[in-house]
Amino acid sequence: MNRPPEEFLTVDEHRLLNFAVSCFEKAGLAHDHAATI
Numbered sequence: 001m002n003r004p005p006e007e008f009l010t011v012d013e014h015r016l017l018n019f020a021v022s023c024f025e026k027a028g029l030a031h032d033h034a035a036t037i
Helices: 013-026 031-036
Strands: none
Touching: 013 031
16 A cells, blocks of 8 residues: 655645646747646
C-alpha cells in the first residue's frame, strides 16, 4: 500500500501550474496550449 513520506514539502498549486506552463512555453508551445496541458 502506498504511504506518504514522513517528511514532505507542501507545494502551492498555482505556483506549480505556472511552472509547468512556463516549461511548455519554453519548449515552444503557445500559451493557450501550454495552459491546457
